Amino acid sequence: MRAFLQQAAERLHAIEDRLTVRTQIAAAVAAMSIVLVGTLAAGAALISYRNTAALIENNLAGTAAMVSGRLDRFMATRRQEMKLFAELQPMEQLWQGDPAALRRSLEALQHSFDFAWIGFVDLNGDVVAATGGLLQGKSVAARPWFKQGLERVAVGDVHEALLLASLLSQRASNEPYRFVDIAIPVRDASGKLLGVLGGHLDWNWATSLIKDVEATDGNADATLSILSKGGMVLVGPQTETIRYDGDELAAILKAGDGTLRETRDGRQMLTAFHVGRGFRDYQGLNWIVTASQPASVALAAAISSAQTILAIGAATALIALSLAVLLSRRIAGPILAITQEADRIGRAHGPTMLARQSGSAEVVQLSRALRSLLRRIGHAEERTKEAELRASENAMQLQEDMLKLRELADTDFMTGLMNRRSFLAVADDAVAFSRRYKRNMAPLMIDIDHFKKINDTHGHAAGDDAIKRVAEIVSQSIRTTDKAARFGGEEFVVLLREIDQETAVLLADRIRTSIESAIVRHGNTVIPLTVSVGLALFDETDRDVQDVIERADQGLYVAKKTGRNRTFLMPISDERAARAA
Template sequence: MDRISVSDRLSLRAQIALATMILCVLLVAAGSLAAALIGQRKTGELIGRELAELAASMADRLDRGMFERYREIGIIADLETLQPVWQTEPAVLRRTLEHLQASFPDYAWIGFADADGTVRAATRGMLDGASVAKRPWFASGLAGPFIGDVHEAVLLAGLLGPRTGREPFRFVDVAYPVHGADGAVIGVLGAHLSWDWAEETRRAVLAVNEHFTGAEILVLDSEGRVLLGPNTGARLLDAAQLARVQAQPGGMGLLEGQQAGWLTGYAVAGGYRSYPGLGWIVLARQPAAIASQPVRDLAQAILLVGFGLSLLGGLAAWILAGRLTRPVRQLTAEAERIGRDDHVHTLPRLGGAREVVLLSRALRSLLRRLGLAEEKLQEAEREIDHQAEETRELSADLERLRRLAETDPLTGLLNRRAFLDAAARQVAYARRYDRALAVVVADIDHFKAVNDRHGHAAGDVAIRAVAGRLQQAARDSDLVARFGGEEFVVLLMESDIAAAVSYAERVRGAIGASPVDLGTDGNGRAAAVTLTVSLGCTVLGQDDRDVQDAIDRADGALYAAKAAGRNRVRISVAERNAAE
């Protein structure tokens, strides 16, 4: 049964409307996708630049803050009013330093060390009398102003008290040499700026730029290690990225491919005025999913509006297609009427589109031609029917002749010629595929006595009865033939000598066990006779020229059975020799 597609079930009007709607949907989907991709790319570039500006703002605040801290320590170290205090009593100096710390709370520790590195006094008395001669800030502070990079507290870690949060105390060291009245260096004023100041600066920058939802700011040192942000101390930039930072101190996309799902911008804190800067790298990043959310919202809005317009377009196409296809529907209805009504053989002239008029004209011409062709076809069919009937009769005659030529008219078995032809094919097949074939020859015992006593009609009955037993015991693939008189030959397929003997014994037993009804004799009495058969068996040998050689051996075995007293089965000499 032919399969019916969806287009076959829909009308032309529905197909036009559906195609228009699908086209609109595809165009809207493609437009929305293109808008989303372009918008996402443009948004990524825009937000990347804004993040770079955010990083630059953070870097500027860090530079300016560090400049202020740097300048504050320098101003304190150079104040002439404090020159007498530096070498006064430690208690007096400590109170002065604590007043300074109260004015500048971002410093976790302020202390003054003599020229030999011994801390004369410090805020809260921390490290008083301790030697800081080997600390980098002191050694560098003797030579001039010094500012060091962020590091964890070493000497002060156990003196500052418990730390809120998980991270340890971290400082930025600031140091200035202190000169006496004669201009000689009498010590170093050192201060440890708490790195919490940078965290407060970051929160302030993010608060000002609160439109960056989910944004983060990280501060890295010049080697790319995290100073402020998640995974403190981890190296976030490789050598190639650091080289890019050196070549281009500000930009976006520094971590592109390394942190998938983030948009990034960066800037380098390069210093401010007298503050030389420490090469800090500021990274500002925002999740791409959050950054591109407005673009996705816009694409969804476009998609929803587009779907609505697609529905309107489909409705408009449905109305327009109805007007355009009305002549086609009329033409279809007329054509269907012609198919249902045998008395209608033409179409009316239809108006409408030029194509419809031309189609109507062509169909009218086609119907006229079809009428002529139908008449000729009917005439040809009558002639074909007549010839077909003659052909069937001829085929039946040929089949009857073939059956007469190949079958024995008395028993319906194969005759000698048909058997030999079929046996030749079976022998060729058996030798090609190395299959076994057996031949059985049977002969009715004392058949002449049956004819002499009961007549030839009774003999024919006896022959048909024996033929029926032979045929019933054989398989569909076996060949059973009457070779003449009371003699029969059977070709057993796929059978060895044992199978042949088994078949022969079954036939012999069946025939001897059932008397043959011969009808009534000349006196009107029922007559019956018990028949016996003698059978000879052999198998096709490699040296046999054809099946006739096997039949001759089986026939020899048959004569041996007759000589042994009849009503028995014998195998050929070749099989007996092989068995012995």
């Protein structure tokens, strides 16, 4: 082996002896350039591909999470509406009273919300009154929703109700009716069970939601689906088929959200999923929302970016090869003739000019090239100084841009108020301050009354005008030391610092009355606007800001429940009772 290596080295030296300096320099520079540029281009292409793919996956995951959240909030709202209706004091006389009057009340509820059918069932399972008279007098004692509703507030998964569907008008698309059941136990003032209030939500609303999101998402190739916790497709391609099962389904339910690659109809798909876990008191039905896109489409940008970088790398390598050839031609000559001059340049302070050399055409050419190089070095130094100055200016501009971005990250885009994240950070500091220095503080939870009705009657643009007007009034009504934020939707929160109970109640009521007397216009329409306000004072027993905000939210719940357009102070001793109510 040693003899072989020695023989190879001798052959290499023999080849070097036959090659000119120009050729050796050109080959060495070209090889080094190709290796370096190729490595950098390949690495940059790989990083670009991964980053672009991750961005696309995040976009799909965000869409799935958004749809899942809207599903859970919709179901939580319908459940809460049914529960509040069942607990209304005026309804207590109707449950065992005139069925016709009860039916009118149920139809009023149906008209206000998205129920295909609402009925009151007595303890024997007979429908006493129902919207449109459908199933009235019939027995639903065997229905699961009735049995569950006798014991608790129950929400059933998607199913077909053949008897009810046969009584409803046939759809133009001839698609079958599917429903989601909500059952509420109805009790009198003494707590005695009177029956069950049952409602059937037409599952078509979920299909409409998916279509709306697909139409507005801006990505025509993305497909959304809703699956049951058993893996069956409820909305989307191949409805009523099992899409996931076994270990794959168990892994999805356990993870809650994420992305996966799958093959569907012979196509590689990039799919993001999100499992709905409910909203507030609503525990959720573990519906799985998926957002899928063909991998060839989803990753086209990533592949194109990688190809572009590789193409640039290849072009750079060719340029480097060309430069290597040119440099080798310029250097091919008696190098020793200018060694001393080159050594002087290297040792002198700053670039200096070479003396002209003679003796051969190569030396003259090299001398001229080096003199020109020194002149370019001086110019490059000037350019470097200019670049450093521009870099300093760019750094200052970057700092200003970062400050603006930080401000945008902490602000609600619609109202200009603080968002939930930035508000909670400020609120945590306020709690620590109040606890340390024994100062009072109080949060207000403000919610626009009948906001859904505003959207349904006047449109979402009118709802946005109402939200902006409330935000404006709240901002004008509080002190500079107080903080206001939009918690989401039509809900606002105000943090009042160093304030006593009486002043806090007065300020909360002033905000409420200011909003009540405000004029909100949308086009030529004047929109009546009121809010309900929940108020709580910080107490030493509160573990953190979430406790006092939760108490204020309970106060808001009581204000809503007892008539709306009012302010309710939630004492600490009444918190448990309010939750039980």
